[in-house]
Amino acid sequence: MQTSLSKRFTMVAAASAAMLLAACGGGGGDSSSTPSSTTTISGKAVDFYLSGATVSFLDCKDSAGKALTTTTSSTGDFTFPANCTKSALSVSGGTDIGTGLPFNGVMQAPAVDYRAGVTPMITPLSTLVAQLGADQAAALATKLGLSGKDLLNADPLTDADVLKAAVVVQQLVEQISKTLQGVATGAGGTLSADAAAAAAAKAVASVISSASGTVNLTSTNTVSDAIKASVKNAQSSLPSTLQGSIDTVAANVAALATPLVSKQVGDVSTALGTIKLGGNASATVSALKGNGALNALKDSSQSTLSTTLASSTSASVLTNGSNAGNLATLGNAVATGSADDVQTAAGNVQGLDSGKLATVVDKVTLKDYVQASNVLINGQPATLGDQMTTTGGLSDIKVTINEIGAPFGTAASDVRLGLHYSYKGNTVDVIFEKVSLVFSGGNLVSATLPANTSYSFVVTGAMPASATLTNGSADSLSSGNGQFTLPYAAILNKVKNSGMLTSAQLAAVTPSAPGTVDVAFAVAGVDGSAVKLGIGTGTAAKYTGNVTVQTSGSQISGYGLKSTITMN
Template identity: 50%
Template sequence: MQTNIRNIFTLGLTASAVATLVACGGGSDSPAPTPTPTPAAVQGKAVDFYLAQATVTFLDCSNKTVTTKANGDFTFPDGCTTSALKVTGGTDIGTNQPFTGVLQAPAVAYKAGVTPVVTPLTTLVAQLGSAQAAALATKLGLQGKDLATLDPMQDAAVLKAAVVVQQLVDQVSKALAGLSKSTGGTLTAEAAAAAAASAVASAVNAGSGTADLTSGTLVSTVITSAVQNAKAGFPASVQSNIAAVAANVAALTGPVVTSQVANVSAALGTIVLGADPAATLAALQQGGSVNAVVDSAKSTTSNALVAAVTPAALADSTLTTKLGALGGAVATGNAGAIQTAAGNLGGSVDSGAINTVADSVKPTNFIQLASLNINSQLFPIGDTVTVTGGTLNAIKVAVSQSGNAFAGGAAEVRAGLSYTYNGNQVDVIIEKVALTFNGSTLTAAQVPAGTNYSFRIAGTVAASANLSNGAADNLFDNANGGSLNLPFNVFLAKLRTAGALSATQVDALTPKSTATFPVTFAVSGQGGKAISVGALVNGSAQKTSAQTVETASAKVSGNGIKTTVTLNP
């Protein structure tokens, strides 16, 4: 009985195993079917700096949308591997400002291991067509770089170009919005961005060499073209006289847009990539470079300026020169100059609106640079200075405080000095200068003991050093009611004492007559904090432009002055 039970069990097990093998294809000469692999999701990245929580629209995939992650990453929807892209909204993690522009990228077929990007540069490519991508890269000084797949945060030159391009597009878009508002048009923000991007792409592509995005001529061309591109969004009264309106808007807003874009470019300086994108961004923030980008992103000056001028004046070709003068005054932030230029236009400018513009651009709560003292000779702040004395050992800058320049915090700055003489560029960065004010008057300026000085000398003499002062250094001088003393000879002597320069080299780097050379002075706050710096010009305070001083290990990107000194016997 037990034997029968065992046999039945064995037969049952064998039958079951055979059935299983047959079901799996076992026992047959036919190969097992190969499972169909699940296609890998296509990853993309949205970059101005990285855009977090932005909306990506897939224009060729039924306008499906996804949201970017904190590092700009996004995933294509299922079944969509090729699509033109549009990015809007979100937050720029570099500036921590809302992203108000529109980025685009043309349709590019996905390739395994390649991440498509959507950037200000792909936005230009989208306007011209993918076939023009390589030529456009060359015109931007990015020859051989693949704009469709190269993450700007991984390439210093591409990053700078992308940020500057976006600020140019953004500022022109705002001018178009102001024109639409002033004339009762219906131009949308997206249409304004497209018109501006198309104008930038065309202007860059039409040039014979590498485009200078900070050129006033290029900016004027861009604005003129952008107004014409946006023609359909303006009322018939503007459309019928679009050439005159375009020329006047370019004259009016060109200086403002040029100033904003030039400040961004100057503040970024030479970008040095860190170990990863986060380190790169942190260095730009700590050095103060991002402050100019924030200022530009937040600025609505080009919009408000156009809206302050009557539609009739914008269409009057006889007013182009006067409108240009008003734009130039607004670009300086000099309230007196703005009122004079506006007065010359009479009823063509709304007085209340232009006063609001003037209030928004004039410096407030700032360090004021009032004059220069060189070889005991006093000069106003200006682009050029001619001085006598044979040798230049120091420049003393008269400094005062208007309002509360440090927002209640310590009155401490990072300072940079740069000059080019005798075939050499000398760059000096002082990591901390502690200022003391009695009301508005500067009463002390000291470099605390243990502060790092960073030096870079490039040219016929080459040197680089980081030195720390054992005792506090005094940079205060009583000249002109309280001045910050920038002693070239003392700074060079530090390198001589440290053995980085010989006496002969120090002599070669000390400016002597007869010579003409540029001098740059830049100031930023500690830890990348923005410090407003103004200059006294013709009795009124006006904004100073962005200036950057760099060494091999440090950067000061802030506001300051650049002047050309002619030294005579």
């Protein structure tokens, strides 16, 4: 059982002719607040709902002194044991209905008076409350940007803001927990999943609580502080070779792991976008899957990269105060670089485990992806990157794309495409529900926006507008040399032809020189599956970032490109 950081309440046994009553009370149980044995109190276990998870009532014991347990239903529901009305709770195991994956974390809820008619929630957010105390729940909600939300009783599947915060918090705790376990392994010891989760949850709760204003869970500062605190929290459980230099170890672990953990958590947050709830939990989950919004979450949940990276270090590496800079460079290479970048950065750190490092390199190496290269903006060559330049307004962007391996699996190479740009305070977001790509020998042969394809757009800013329309006739989005055209001009024409914008509105959203325009696009399978997009070839290739595009009626989350284009 993981270390409980909330106050354990003393069991008071009372004789009864029928049964032994386990009265869980921290301040001398008020019998007037204790429901009768016929009163049913129900709760829920939620990351997304956890099916088949084990709920432990930590302060309510059976005759053998073991914590009472129960199992959640397919929608995360569970029932409290009779006469157990005030107990710290924990949940583990089961299946997350959002990802369909086993739940490998540990969540908690503090010991408070649980009453019939109010459904308590064991969530990543209640886990944070359990670390700080129930009296800190309101302050914690404010720091998370959830002012006025009840972190102990709000069902995340009925509150979009709470759901997003819960999922992001869980991934932050989970990735730090995995890192801690890797640190212990690399130093020749072990750290249980429960102990790692407890140390990570306590650290995240503390960092959020001490933040000035609303905390950004994906910022490198937040992540770094939480990793340092978690290492110190786990000090007594780490190998003795690390304990004597715990401040140095904490700094080095944070330098190494922060880039990767921050990226993984950031990708999850970006992919979720602004969650729109469906009519019920099932509809919400189905929509998120179809949008591709859960792919980053599944990748993060299944990833062992942070564990492997941390386990490649040794006690001698982590206790050396001069290693922080080189470890940070290595961490950045793993998070955003190529396999070649990782090997180069690792060469500057003496004492790494070569076998574990080889596994890291293999995990970073791209295998099945769509390769983007050779950008033309307005017919002029440009270097693909976060900053690009062109002459004149933005009329079109062409990118050469190739098929490396099997990025579409056995499915057809059809994708959903989202396009976004921001210009002079106005933004335009467009989603095409189907673009058909045809490759031959890995080279793009054609890209077509088929007739009768649904597309939606939203314009925000001084002149807002939105609509969902249907493509009247097929449009070609490719040239004869394997280049894919991001159809900015076509978008404006379609918006113009829809009659939704006036001439003045069109002029306001038409990029012209001089000026800058922020552009982005995202791709995903038509069924919501991930289509990985990368830059480069072989061990020099690296994945692009996660991008989400949303309109009033649709959302797409997937791999994509972002850039600020300066128009001269």
